[in-house]
Amino acid sequence: MMKLFYSSGACSSSCHIGMEEAGLSYQGIMVDWDNPDANLAELERLNPLGVAPVLVSDQGKVLTQNTAILEYIADLKPSSHLLAEKGTWERVETMSWLSFAASDFHKSFIPLFRADAMTSSPAAREDIKKFAIQDVKNNLAHLDRNLVGKDYITGKNFTVADAYIFVVTGWCKWMDIKIDEFKNLGAYMNRVYQRPAVQKVLKSEGLLD
Numbered sequence: 001m002m003k004l005f006y007s008s009g010a011c012s013s014s015c016h017i018g019m020e021e022a023g024l025s026y027q028g029i030m031v032d033w034d035n036p037d038a039n040l041a042e043l044e045r046l047n048p049l050g051v052a053p054v055l056v057s058d059q060g061k062v063l064t065q066n067t068a069i070l071e072y073i074a075d076l077k078p079s080s081h082l083l084a085e086k087g088t089w090e091r092v093e094t095m096s097w098l099s100f101a102a103s104d105f106h107k108s109f110i111p112l113f114r115a116d117a118m119t120s121s122p123a124a125r126e127d128i129k130k131f132a133i134q135d136v137k138n139n140l141a142h143l144d145r146n147l148v149g150k151d152y153i154t155g156k157n158f159t160v161a162d163a164y165i166f167v168v169t170g171w172c173k174w175m176d177i178k179i180d181e182f183k184n185l186g187a188y189m190n191r192v193y194q195r196p197a198v199q200k201v202l203k204s205e206g207l208l209d
Contacts, residue, residue, distance in 0.1 A: 002026040004069075005043045005054040007033070008205040009174075011106060012053035014164040015069045016205070020197035021158065022077040028204065067102050070160035071095070082160045090154065097153050097161035105143075105168050108135040112175050133177060140169070140182050147184035151191060158195065166192040 004019055004026050006012035019026050031040045031052055044050045046062050055063040055072070063069055074083035084090035111118070111132035115125045143165065146153065152162045169189055172179050179185055192198055202208045 002058055003029055003056040005029045005031055005039070005046070005052050005056075006205075007031050007052045009167075009170070009207055010052060011066055011102075011164070011167060013201060013205060013207075014066055014101075014160075014167045015053040015055065015073065016201045017163040017167070017198055018070050018073040018082065018160055020200050021082060021163065021195075022073050022080040024073065024077060030205070066164060067095075067098050070098065070163065074160050081157050082163075094154050094159045094161050097159075098164060101161060101164035101168055105139045105165070108132060108139055109168070109171055109175070112136070133175075136172070136175075136177055140172070140177075140179060140185060143169070143188075144182040144185045147188050150184075150188075152188070158192070162192055166198070 002024065004012075004015060006016045006028065008030060016028060019028070029039050029042075031037075031043050033040065043052060043054055046056065047054045047064050049064070051064075053064065053066060053069055055069045057063065063072060071083065074080065078085070083094055109132070111128045115128045115132075118128060119125055143153070150156075152158050153165060154161065166189065169179070169185065179189070193202075199208070
């Protein structure tokens, strides 16, 4: 059976959602850096960078990085429609949004998470955070514009890109970034939140409101 190492509420939650949406058999293993245990030690053995997600395939092969794992999950279960067929425009469009989530969007939050480690200057920290918040909001506005008239980011079907976008947008709550002005995005977040697979993952990770 496949194993998925993930951390509650982190970007790896997107892979957790992907697994449930695809209906695959797997063992979910949660790791917590604040409470080191055997699970964390095993993750660090499998991935020397010491970060989640880590997927161990049925054959014992190790895969890291959200985008690669999400693509692999989708291709294991084509009937889930998490990704369109190879060679189609629909597939590369989804991969484009998945790349946006992993690079532009995800990375815009990093200064907010790490400002205290970047500098000891309170003034510099505030400047870093102000810059990052504006960067995040620019990405939120981009998403909002592209969700006009759509159920999900590429149209009618929920895809692996939605799993990642949903998780990263959720970080706004932790950072006290309001998304009320982004009406399309707000409706989208509620739509994804209500999906049974998403509810199951949020419950298991202790993230249900």
